[in-house]
Structures are given as C-alpha cells and as structure tokens.
Amino acid sequence: MQKSRWLIFSIGIVLLASCGGSTEGLDSSNNSLDDNNLYFSIAAVNSDGIKSGLSNIATKPITDGLTTVSLRWTAPTENTDETAYVDPAGYVIYYGRSSDPTVNFIEITNPSLSTYTIDNLDML
Numbered sequence: 637m638q639k640s641r642w643l644i645f646s647i648g649i650v651l652l653a654s655c656g657g658s659t660e661g662l663d664s665s666n667n668s669l670d671d672n673n674l675y676f677s678i679a680a681v682n683s684d685g686i687k688s689g690l691s692n693i694a695t696k697p698i699t700d701g702l703t704t705v706s707l708r709w710t711a712p713t714e715n716t717d718e719t720a721y722v723d724p725a726g727y728v729i730y731y732g733r734s735s736d737p738t739v740n741f742i743e744i745t746n747p748s749l750s751t752y753t754i755d756n757l758d759m760l
Contacts, residue, residue: 672698674705674757675737677730680712683723688712693735706753733760 673695680688696705707729712721724747730737731754740760744752 675735679728681726683725703758704755708751
C-alpha cells in the first residue's frame with residue numbers, strides 16, 4: 637500500500653450516533669489503549685490512487701449492544717506545501733479492536749462524502 641504525507645489531514649472523526657450501547661462520542665484525544673475499545677482512522681485517496689497518511693486514531697468504548705457507529709469528518713483542503721488539495725477521489729476508513737486499526741477497512745469512492753455508518757460492529 638503506497639502512502640504519502642503530501643496531504644494535511646488534521647481530521648476529526650466524531651460519533652454521530654450509535655445503535656445499542658452507550659451514545660458517548662468517539663474520543664480522538666484519548667490515547668489510552670485497551671481491549672475494550674474500537675479504533676477508527678481515515679486516509680484520503682487522490683485521483684492517482686495514492687493514500688495520505690492516517691488521521692488521528694479515535695476510540696469508542698465497546699458496550700453491550702454496540703452494533704453501529706456513524707462517523708463524520710472534515711475533508712482536507714490543502715497539501716503539506718500549503719497548495720490546494722485539488723484531486724480528491726475518496727477515503728479509506730480503517731477500524732477494529734486494535735490500536736493499529738488497518739485490518740478492517742471500507743473504501744469510499746465519493747470524495748464529497750463526510751459521513752459514513754459502519755454496521756455489524758458486534759462481529760469484530
């Protein structure tokens with residue numbers, strides 16, 4: 637997987653809603669790692685298929701009945717050299733029960749999306 641640091645990606649992933657369990661928000665400032673969390677991160681993909689570096693890692697405590705999480709993020713607008721980011725092609729959302737949440741991923745091919753709902757989290 638080719639990754640590039642060409643893009644400024646100070647992304648904030650926040651919880652919009654969850655089905656079952658707690659409705660507490662995702663915490664992108666908490667770096668505590670344990671087996672009772674789900675971890676989420678996102679990368680942008682440009683029109684050449686090159687992925688940016690990963691965003692911050694957001695965590696969500698696992699609670700009984702948690703099956704769905706809806707995420708929201710702010711799209712990046714500039715490259716690291718402060719030029720405009722003009723060739724977005726989509727995103728890849730990474731998630732899982734590990735602090736390196738790159739095993740499970742969802743490719744989003746619509747660069748105008750800024751929300752996404754992940755279902756079946758109880759299967760992780």
